[in-house]
Amino acid sequence: MQEKTVLYLVPTPIGNLADITLRALDILKSVDVVLAEDTRTSGFLLKHYDIRKPLQSFHNFNEHKVLGALIKRMQDGEVMALVSDAGTPGISDPGFLLTREALKAGLTIECLPGPTAFVPALVKSGLPSDRFIFEGFLPHKKGRQTALKTLAHETRTMIFYESPYRLQKTLEQFAEYFGADRIVSVSRELTKLYEETKTGPVSELLQYFTEKEAKGEIVIVVAGRPE
Known part of the structure; x- marks a missing residue:
């Protein structure tokens, strides 16, 4: 196993730029290249902190194509940081494939602690x-009803990501499959100026x-199904 870390998974703020860690800034300043889900979004973050490092696109639509070349570059000693648009890479964002293949290649990876949207939403x-x-994210079409039927029996607290355009439909389906009196909490724009959290029965939030x-x-x- 190679000892030198050649791939850093770096969480970035989910809204408020001040939420980035000092260590994350140090890593972004030290690597050879930053792999970014959207170079425009990450470019804004790097510019805000006066970090001048090459950016390369790495997202769901090109990760299979560029994966092999990135692994080869890291095997040759190039050090990279992977960031997503917001939060921790690999959590509903690109990152899993690169991490898996880097481990298969015997490369050393470090994941920094940092922002993830579901943690503050859960705690509050x-x-x-x-x-x-x-x-x-629930499946948009195929498998969605099957997933909801299965989750209707789940006793643990459940966490979902959702688009604002599908929120109403999702709440309607929660009422149908979980019951209109099931308690839910909807958080939006976390850490941003218009942050809002509403908690109550599905029917009220709908x-x-x-x-x-x-x-x-x-x-x-x-809320999970009462045991």
Whole structure:
């Protein structure tokens, strides 16, 4: 196993740029190249902290194509940092494939601790956080109903990511499969100026977000089925 770290997984702020860690800044300043989900978004972050490092696109649509070349470059000693648009790489963002292949190649990886949207949403929901499951985004079409039927029996707190455009539909389906009185907590725009969290029965939140258009990134925390 190679001892020198050649790949750093670097969490970036989910909204407030001040949430980046000092260590993350040090790593971004020290690597040879930054792999970014969106070079424009990451470029803004690097510019804000006066970090001048080459950026290379690495996202869901090109990761298979560039994977082999990146592994070869790291085997040759190039040090890279992987960042996503927001939060920790690999959590509903690109990162898993690169990490897996780097480990297969015997390369040393480090993942820095840092921002992840579902953690503050879970903690501030008031729902049990000692046992929970993270589901990320539900399937849009195929497999969605099957997933909801299975999760209707889940007793642990459940966490989902959702688009503002599908929030109303998702809450309607939660009412159908989990029951209209199931407690849910919807957090949006976490760490940003218009951060908002609403917690209550599905029926109440469905009415609220039917009357008020939701904007921004959304995390939904759902109480598990009573045992």
